[in-house]
Structures are given as C-alpha cells and as structure tokens.
Amino acid sequence: MLLSVENLGVKIGAVQPLEGIGFALDRGEILGLVGESGSGKSLTALACMGLLGLIGGQRLGTVAFDGVVQDEAGLARLRGRKIALITQNPMTALDPVQRVGEQIAVVARLHLGTTPAAARARTLDLMTQLRIPEAAAVADSYPHQLSGGMKQRIVIAMALAGEPELIIADEPTTALDVTVQAQIVQILGQLVRQRGLGLVLITHDMGVVAQVCDRVAVLYAGRLAETREVGDLFSAPRHPYSAALIACIPREGMAPGSLTGIPGAVPSVALYPPGCRFHPRCPRADALCATTPPPQGAFACHHPLEVPHG
Secondary structure (H helix, E strand, C coil), X not given: CCEEEEEEEEEXXXXXXXXXXXXXXXXXXXXXXXXXXXXCHHHHXXXXXXXXXXXXXXXXXXXXXXXXXXXXXXHHHHECCCEEEECCCHHHHCCCCCCHHHHHHHHHHHHHCCCHHHHHHHHHXXXXXXXXXXXHHHHCCCHHHCCHHHHHHHHHHHHHCCCCCEEEEECXXXXXXXXXXXXXXXXXXXXXXXXXXXXXXXXXXXXXXXXXXXXXXXXXXXXXXXXEEHHHHHHCCCCHHHHHHHHXXXXXXXXXXXXXXXXXXXXXXXHCCCCCCCHHHCCCCCHHHHHCCCCCCCECCCCCCCCCCC
C-alpha cells in the first residue's frame, strides 16, 4: 500500500479539529477527499505531508508511506522526492520574481541531483506533457505573464519534477474557469494512470470526484462520514451527508430553481456538537444522534440510508 492513514487526528492548542481519519491508497489509484469548507480536508493534507508545524499543530495517529510508518522528520525527507503537494492557489505557490522554468528545474536539481542542462530538459519535457504550447518560451516567462490555467500547469510540473510516487492535490482547480478545470482534472487523471502514481484529490466538487476518482472519503466537521468506492457512493450513499452533497450537483435538464443546498453550516471547531456532528442539519437525526457518536466504519451513521433493491 502506497499510503495508509490510521486514526489520524490533529491538535492545535487545546482544540482537536480532526480525529479518527483513516484511509488507504495504492499506486494507480485516485482517492477523493470531499466535504464543505471547514470539514478538515486541508488539515488532512498537511498532516499527511508532515506540515502541521506551519500552523502549530500536532499530529495524532499514524501515516505510513510504502508500508513504513513515518514521523514528522521522515515525512520531511519524503517531501518533494516521494510525496508532492499541489496547492489550490498557484499565485502563492510561485515566486513572482523568478522565471517559471527555473522554478521547475530547481526541484529536479534538488531532488534528483541532475545537472542544470538535464534539469532544463526535464522541465521542457514536463511542460510539453502538460500540454503547454511553446514550452521554451513559457519557461522563460514570469508568473504574472501567464493565465491562471497555465500557472496551475506550472505548479503541477513542479510537483512532478522530483518524480514523486504520491501527489496530494489540495483543490487544484478552485481558482480556474470550468473549461480549464476539466483540462487540469483530465491531465491529473492521465498522469496517475500512465505513471502509476497515487493521487489524493481534495475537492468540494462532487462532479470532479465522479469524473476521476476510484474511491471517496467524505469528511464532515473533522470526522469521516463515509468511505466508499466512487460508483457505490453515487448510486447508493449510506450517510445522509453524502446524499446531501450529491443532491447539490447540477444536472442537465434541471428545472430553474430546483437545485438545493444543505441547510445550516459546518460548525467551527469550538462549537462541534456532541453525538453525531451532522445531527443539527440532518433530517434523520433523533435523540441518539444528538448524544452518541456513531460507530466508525464504511459509513458513520446511526440511521443510514437504505440500499435500493433491484
């Protein structure tokens, strides 16, 4: 197994915004981490990358890479070379005063020990694979000279330059228009299949999940609500929160005004309710849900939705 996460939690001071997270990912697979803003998706990414120190956080539970449990120092040694991160805002990931080609090449030099000439060749090869036209000219450009979609391709090339085995992509299409989003998602999917990489795709877009993911982990208020094969989740969600997220996906032929949302909002860490954390927003909740956390498993719900027959 390429990545195995067990009972993962995060503590920041006196609060614990994330707890009990578990999932696994092998080479050639794409796992979608989904949920509304504030569900804990980005915290999960930071914990898996060993970057909680940036926010003063402490990791609980275990993260194993290629069968070996890693502490923070171990994850630091793997970052860039074995595990790479694609951030959601390419402008904050790129140095505004350095040409983008050099920003890709330095990753290859640092993690692969290549010569400057070999790093330049690898840079242009990666840019071409990512469908960047006139790669040599673009490589000599500065970030402000490129479109949002082009900058995101550069960030992906930076992630790939060290030949990682695992990529964690934190909402990589958020700032892009719909057409460019589709292109980036397609590129990521092809890279995983062709290179045998593992990809954790963090997103709030269930449509993207349905398009490219093999399995899905649904997070809500710092806990796992459901973890299923993508086809099973979309055809027969068991957790009411999963079903509510799926119901928010626009569909062709929908009548105007028929698209629904989920009433309420994800609670802040200081206001996590007792019992099932989704119970204040759940139409199936009862007194048990309000007092007792549901058991963990493929779905964490006292009153799961029925599996349709036939």
